[in-house]
Amino acid sequence: MTPVHFAFSSTFILGLTGLAFHRTHLLSALLCLEGMMLSLFIALSLWTIQLNSTSFCAAPMLLLAFSACEASAGLALLVATARTHGTDHLQSLNLLQC
Numbered sequence: 001m002t003p004v005h006f007a008f009s010s011t012f013i014l015g016l017t018g019l020a021f022h023r024t025h026l027l028s029a030l031l032c033l034e035g036m037m038l039s040l041f042i043a044l045s046l047w048t049i050q051l052n053s054t055s056f057c058a059a060p061m062l063l064l065a066f067s068a069c070e071a072s073a074g075l076a077l078l079v080a081t082a083r084t085h086g087t088d089h090l091q092s093l094n095l096l097q098c
Helices: 004-023 026-051 059-086
Strands: none
Touching: 004 026, 026 059
16 A cells, blocks of 8 residues: 555544544534545545546546535534534434424
8 A cells, every 4th residue: 555545545534533433513523524525535536647547537526516515514504503402512412302
């Protein structure tokens, strides 16, 4: 495994462990998701550059567009949760109470 591949895979794994273990605030979960998407975007961009293929050129931009949509939906949920519950703690969210 090259150092570049190791760096991006460890970045993705760190984001995943942050998402799994630091589940106190919704904002920290969203930041971990964005870090994971950023590492996937950079890895996919480097993969298309290494292949020298024009057929995969749109894949990183498509992933970036989906990442932007995911970020906007997450922030909208964060604002709606903060308005209704008064906090963004994930322990205060209960699907049975909604």
